[in-house]
Amino acid sequence: MLKTFQIEQNEFLKEIGNIARFTGKFFRTVIKPxxxxxxxxxxxxxxxxxxxxxxxxxxxxxxxxxTIQSRPTLVEFGAESMLPAMVSVSLIREIAPVITALICAGKIGSGIGAELGSMRVTEQIDAMEVSGTNPFKYLVVTRVMAATLMVPVLSSLANAISLYGGYLGVNIRGSVSWNLYWFQVFDALSFGDLIPAIVKTFFFGFAIGIIGCYMGYYSKKGTEGVGRSATTAVIVASLLVFIIDLIAVQVTDLLGLT
Incomplete structure (x- = not known):
C-alpha cells in the first residue's frame, strides 16, 4: 500500500511539473508573432x-x-431593510464569480479538453505540424487567451443579472422600489468589493483554459482518452478555482480590502 501511495504521489508531482512546463511554454509562445x-x-x-x-x-x-432564503433570518433580527445590501455584497464578492467560474470549468474546460483530445487522437495536430502550422499557437494560445478574457466578462454580466434576480426576490414578499433597491445595493458596495472580485476571475479563466488545453493536447489512448481528458479537465479546473479563490481572499484580507 505504501509503495502504491508513493507511485501515485510521484505521478501527481510529475503531472504538476508537466502542467508548469506547459504553462511556461504558453507564456513563451504568446509573445511570438x-x-x-x-x-x-x-x-x-x-x-x-x-x-x-x-x-x-x-x-x-x-x-x-x-434573497428568498436570506429574508427569514434578517426578519428574525428585525433587519429586513438590510437585505439588498447583504445580498449584493455576497453576490459580488464571492458567489457570482465562483459559480460562474465553476460553470465555465464544466462547459469550457470539458469542451476544450474533448476538442483538442479528439484532434490529438485523430492526428490532426500532427498534420498541422507537418504542414508548417504551429498547433500550439493556433490551438492552445487562442483558447487560453479567450478563456482568460471571457470568464471576467461572463462574471460581470452574472453580477448584474444576479442582482436583478435579487430585486425580484426582495419584492416577492415585500415592496421595495427600483430606485431604492439599487441605491441600497451601490451604497453597500465599494471598489474594495468589486476590484478583487473582477481581478480573480482573470486567474479563473486562465486556469480553466490552460488545464483544458493541457488535458486535451496530450490526450492518449483513443476515444477513451478523450473522455478522460474532458473529465479530468473539469475536475482539476474546478479544484483550481477554489484554490485561487482561497488565495485571493487571503491576499484581499492582507491588503485590508475586506
Missing amino acids: KQEYKEFLNQCFWIGFKTFTLVGITAFIMGLVL
Whole structure:
C-alpha cells in the first residue's frame, strides 16, 4: 500500500511539473508573432457568447434564491431593510464569480479538453505540424487567451443579472422600489468589493483554459482518452478555482480590502 501511495504521489508531482512546463511554454509562445486573431475572436464567440445563456439563467436563479432564503433570518433580527445590501455584497464578492467560474470549468474546460483530445487522437495536430502550422499557437494560445478574457466578462454580466434576480426576490414578499433597491445595493458596495472580485476571475479563466488545453493536447489512448481528458479537465479546473479563490481572499484580507 505504501509503495502504491508513493507511485501515485510521484505521478501527481510529475503531472504538476508537466502542467508548469506547459504553462511556461504558453507564456513563451504568446509573445511570438504571428498572432492568430481570427481564431482568437472565434474562440471568444464560442467561449463567451455560447456560454452566456447558461451563466445568465444560473445567475438569475442564484440571486433570486439567495434573497428568498436570506429574508427569514434578517426578519428574525428585525433587519429586513438590510437585505439588498447583504445580498449584493455576497453576490459580488464571492458567489457570482465562483459559480460562474465553476460553470465555465464544466462547459469550457470539458469542451476544450474533448476538442483538442479528439484532434490529438485523430492526428490532426500532427498534420498541422507537418504542414508548417504551429498547433500550439493556433490551438492552445487562442483558447487560453479567450478563456482568460471571457470568464471576467461572463462574471460581470452574472453580477448584474444576479442582482436583478435579487430585486425580484426582495419584492416577492415585500415592496421595495427600483430606485431604492439599487441605491441600497451601490451604497453597500465599494471598489474594495468589486476590484478583487473582477481581478480573480482573470486567474479563473486562465486556469480553466490552460488545464483544458493541457488535458486535451496530450490526450492518449483513443476515444477513451478523450473522455478522460474532458473529465479530468473539469475536475482539476474546478479544484483550481477554489484554490485561487482561497488565495485571493487571503491576499484581499492582507491588503485590508475586506
